[in-house]
Amino acid sequence: MKNRRIITAMNYISDEKIAKADEMPKIKYNHSKKTIFTALGGVFAAAAIGIVILQTGIFSFKPDTFIPDNTLPTEASSGDNTHIVVKIDYDSLPFEYTGGKPEKLTNLSVYGEGQGDCTDFLSNSGNPWSENMILTEMPVFQSAERGFFRPDDYIPILEKYSAALGEKLTDVSFQYMNDPDIFGPEIAELYKDRTMLLTAKAGNVSFEVNAHSAVGKLNITISGLDSPDDELVANMMGFDSPQKLGDGTIYDKSEDIFMRIMNYNFRCAKITSPDTITACDLLTTLDCIGMYPVISVNDAKVQLAERENIADSGLIKHIEFEYLMSENCEFFTPYYEFFVLQPDETYKIFLIPAVSPEYIDDKGENT
């Protein structure tokens, strides 16, 4: 019935559009097509979500000087097999990018540093990026429209899992993670209704859906899978093995690494095997303003050391590659996120913009 309505409704598309769609297209010049990168190995684990932000700084790009750099190295210079280089197939981008000059940007706010419980990050990370990946250029986005989480999107998925386990879904609990007593008033307000925690049980198995729409991340954690019979459920959730991994980040594993990074940061959460389930759209639009050269993680470490006077690089216990934007910022830009061990055994998070400094003005200036 629904489809019949769509079919009928589509009849009212104008004749002109139908006729145009049937015209043979003009031949276009395919500009500097790059090939998709090959992976020599990938780190792929899982984690719960946690984002903490305490301080804000400001900088801006130099858009007038921006030229997409096609001369960046495309292979690991060391020649060893410990590094992989992420290249971008411009024909397959999950957003519209015409290769044009980016628009002028001003007052680009960035996160500075934060602090929090980093236990999960240090043990398991769902971030598809790892230190052995070299990113040469990455997109910057403007006016990305954020989605919001609804438990109704996820409960059917958990019901499906529980059915596969032969159990009924019970103890369903949902909350937006905006409790000021837990997160502090500033963060609770900043992420009001954007961070979701949904928990449920199926027999001895526990589910935890932990989602954060501000940066478009979703994790579904499952614990208690201790039988080989549970492999089906583990596979459905994208886990390699129910024995080895108790949790996982759900995104499309079939894509190349660049697409996985995009999926992880921006796109919908998808469960691709054996069924395709689109759980939600975390960010509904992505307006790319340009592809920007990205510094290496080692260069970011140098910046971090200079800025924060971190003499002992051994204190850096974990690094992530993230897309972030602040409340007052109109751009999503990539960052290296460093988890640095403090003397009191807690961790402090430092954010270094991944965009090459030559495209940034007033870097590090505080508000």
Place this chain on the structure above:
Amino acid sequence: MELMNDEQIIELYFQRDEEALKQTEKKYGQLCFRISDNILLDRSESEECLNDTLLRVWNSIPPTHPNSLKAFICKIVRNLALTRFEFNNRKKRAKELQVSLDEIGDMIPDNRISADFDDEELGQAIDRFLDTIKDDARNVFIRKYWFFDTVSDIAGRYGFSENKVNNMLYRTRIKLRDYLKKEGIYI
């Protein structure tokens, strides 16, 4: 022999000259067959559908004077093929076609459409939305959900990779959903 232009063909219909049918088949027969075959996946049925289309056009012009004869004929063959498809309910094709329709249908759940919102208004909203997107995205969308071309065929037609076509369709569906939401069709 050169093909007649659309106005000349329409004029033949108005004169009730059966040459109109020959000219229509000559000019648009292949297109009609392709649309029909995309839906029915059956050569003989598609040929029958083409004949039905010509008859329907003959009975419609006059009094109708279509602005675009091509679009007019395409709509007729599409509707006839879909009606026949529903009648046949062939499982294999049903599954494939259902996937295409589900993709777009999921954005517009029946029970959330206002009762006052009829199909014409929904269609016009979709049409207005198509005005807001780029030509490439619009054409790919129409090829997929109006002509029911396969992703592979669309990719070949426009020189895109299949991945790109899938991405374009995905983006367009998301934009359409948001557009319809703003129009009050999706709550």
